[in-house]
Amino acid sequence: MLDSLSMDHPALAPVQGLNSQEALARLGGNLPVYLKMLRRFLELESLPAQIAQELSLGQGAVAQRLAHTLKGVAASLGADSLQQQALQLEQCLGQGSDPSPILAEVRHQLTALVQAIRMALPPEPEANLSGPDLQQVAPLGGKMAAWLESFDSQACELLEAEPMAFRMLLGSHFLEFEKAVTGYAFDEALQVLRQAASKSGVPLT
Amino acid sequence: MSRLLIVDDEPANIQALNGILREQGYAISVATSGLQALKVLNSIRPDLILLDVVMPELDGFETSERLKHSAEWRDIPIIFLTAKAAPRDIVRGFELGAVDYVAKPFHAHELLARVKTHLAMDRLRRENERLVRAESELARHRSVAEMVAGVAHELNTPLGIINTAAGLLTKWAGEPALEALKVTPEGKMLLDDLLDAGKLITRNASRAHKLVQDFKKVSVHQITDIREQADLAEVVRDTVHLFQVSAPRQSLQIEVINGLGEQPASWVGYPGSLSQVLLNLLSNAQAYGYPDGQPGKVEVRLDRDGEGYCLSVRDFGKGISAEHLPRVFDPFFTTGRARGGSGLGMSIVHTIVTAHMQGTIRLQSSPGEGTTVLIGLPQIVPES
Numbered sequence: 001m002l003d004s005l006s007m008d009h010p011a012l013a014p015v016q017g018l019n020s021q022e023a024l025a026r027l028g029g030n031l032p033v034y035l036k037m038l039r040r041f042l043e044l045e046s047l048p049a050q051i052a053q054e055l056s057l058g059q060g061a062v063a064q065r066l067a068h069t070l071k072g073v074a075a076s077l078g079a080d081s082l083q084q085q086a087l088q089l090e091q092c093l094g095q096g097s098d099p100s101p102i103l104a105e106v107r108h109q110l111t112a113l114v115q116a117i118r119m120a121l122p123p124e125p126e127a128n129l130s131g132p133d134l135q136q137v138a139p140l141g142g143k144m145a146a147w148l149e150s151f152d153s154q155a156c157e158l159l160e161a162e163p164m165a166f167r168m169l170l171g172s173h174f175l176e177f178e179k180a181v182t183g184y185a186f187d188e189a190l191q192v193l194r195q196a197a198s199k200s201g202v203p204l205t
Numbered sequence: 206m207s208r209l210l211i212v213d214d215e216p217a218n219i220q221a222l223n224g225i226l227r228e229q230g231y232a233i234s235v236a237t238s239g240l241q242a243l244k245v246l247n248s249i250r251p252d253l254i255l256l257d258v259v260m261p262e263l264d265g266f267e268t269s270e271r272l273k274h275s276a277e278w279r280d281i282p283i284i285f286l287t288a289k290a291a292p293r294d295i296v297r298g299f300e301l302g303a304v305d306y307v308a309k310p311f312h313a314h315e316l317l318a319r320v321k322t323h324l325a326m327d328r329l330r331r332e333n334e335r336l337v338r339a340e341s342e343l344a345r346h347r348s349v350a351e352m353v354a355g356v357a358h359e360l361n362t363p364l365g366i367i368n369t370a371a372g373l374l375t376k377w378a379g380e381p382a383l384e385a386l387k388v389t390p391e392g393k394m395l396l397d398d399l400l401d402a403g404k405l406i407t408r409n410a411s412r413a414h415k416l417v418q419d420f421k422k423v424s425v426h427q428i429t430d431i432r433e434q435a436d437l438a439e440v441v442r443d444t445v446h447l448f449q450v451s452a453p454r455q456s457l458q459i460e461v462i463n464g465l466g467e468q469p470a471s472w473v474g475y476p477g478s479l480s481q482v483l484l485n486l487l488s489n490a491q492a493y494g495y496p497d498g499q500p501g502k503v504e505v506r507l508d509r510d511g512e513g514y515c516l517s518v519r520d521f522g523k524g525i526s527a528e529h530l531p532r533v534f535d536p537f538f539t540t541g542r543a544r545g546g547s548g549l550g551m552s553i554v555h556t557i558v559t560a561h562m563q564g565t566i567r568l569q570s571s572p573g574e575g576t577t578v579l580i581g582l583p584q585i586v587p588e589s
Binding site for chain 1: 220235236
């Protein structure tokens with residue numbers, strides 16, 4: 001099945017296996033949010049491998065929860081077929097029967113979908129890429145610290161808008177910091193930020 | 206704007222919810238587990254929680270149970286948000302204190318409508334609680350005031366008799382028929398003692414009579430005053446002037462600020478009672494606002510407040526301790542009994558403002574920063 005939405009939403013090419021129209025309708029037609037969700041979905045490509053690993057370690061409950069997560073995300077994106085497969089996998093893991101065939105099917109569908117989405121996604125919106133100086137970085141660091149302290153989601157918005165400033169402030173810790181912020185692990189992100197700032201002697205005010 | 210807390214272990218879900226809700230202007234805080242949600246709640250207080258059910262360690266149901274057991278958090282409305290939407294799960298969610306349940310994948314418009322509705326309901330619930338508290342506080346104050354006035358009324362008659370009898374004693378002690386007693390030193394001493402005792406009783410009976418009159422004033426039924434149209438700014442200005450001339454040695458520097466400017470402050474109410482209120486507040490500021498004898502500043506301010514007026518009296522003195530603040534309007538509560546305070550002034554002020562003039566009165570005070578008494582008055586006070 002090929003879902004067509006190119007007329008209504010020219011920013012996203014049609015993707016096989018993705019009922020984008022319905023998912024977008026649920027989001028009230030909010031395309032930017034939908035595109036962000038799709039970009040994040042790409043990070044789930046390794047999930048079947050993680051599930052297999054957890055099973056090999058005897059962590060059936062963890063594997064089941066990962067399948068539950070995949071089902072939920074697939075449902076919210078409109079990946080109907082993948083959602084069905086993930087549901088079957090979750091149930092299969094709950095019953096303790098052999099998950100190998102259905103896990104293989106999930107892996108196959110997920111890989112295909114991730115590739116198709118990569119092709120279809122428009123380029124990411126440009127962030128502020130001009131080189132900041134230390135004068136500008138310190139107040140941004142303080143702002144970031146304040147938002148992380150109150151677990152406020154504006155921390156993500158700030159990082160998205162000023163990636164170069166935080167690259168400069170965080171140095172070699174940037175990737176670790178970025179991962180924590182985008183994963184909403186704000187207390188962890190705050191720790192990394194404080195360490196990096198004290199190392200570089202930038203006050204977080 | 207309201208702050209919502211999203212609790213979900215899946216960043217993709219948080220991202221979707223955050224995107225939709227941020228666009229509506231909500232402030233969003235985020236936790237990725239039930240345990241983290243409890244930690245987040247130590248630093249922020251959200252107006253509503255969107256809580257995922259299936260999470261590792263502490264799931265949504267257990268998290269909700271913990272929140273509902275905490276006096277501090279139990280009132281925050283919780284909406285469960287999960288793909289696990291079997292009827293028994295929905296029922297369990299409501300049993301655990303959720304106000305609503307939204308199935309994933311959620312529909313943005315539906316979610317927003319539910320969030321908005323529950324925020325509005327919660328605001329109404331809190332406002333209702335505040336009104337119930339204020340009403341019961343008012344009822345308590347009135348019943349104490351009525352009791353005090355009742356006791357005062359009962360004391361009035363015997364006090365009158367004591368006063369009359371003492372007067373007779375004094376009068377009789379001066380009668381010529383008793384002159385003969387003065388010829389012996391013992392007789393003269395006895396007569397003088399009798400006179401002194403009579404005067405002592407008279408003096409104290411009249412002091413008791415004055416107190417009893419004050420006690421009666423704490424009840425609204427004892428207020429006699431004429432309702433008339435007046436310029437509120439003028440009433441305030443004249444009363445402050447009266448206070449200044451009647452207490453020439455007072456140490457307060459009083460500034461009157463008319464926030465209405467040139468606009469007329471037309472008011473239908475009880476100017477006499479309002480003057481009494483303002484005089485009581487000014488004497489209080491003088492007696493208790495600043496450490497003994499020290500000069501101080503008082504700001505009397507009149508402003509529009511919706512349909513009515515707001516009259517505030519502010520001092521910049523030592524303030525009232527948090528422990529005393531809730532008792533200030535109680536009859537007989539005073540920190541100045543040694544200096545002759547009866548503890549009735551603020552109680553009378555409260556009765557006049559709330560019962561006689563159908564207004565509101567509240568106090569703001571921090572130790573070391575001073576006290577502000579805020580009085581809200583309707584533009585037209587209903588006839589008593």
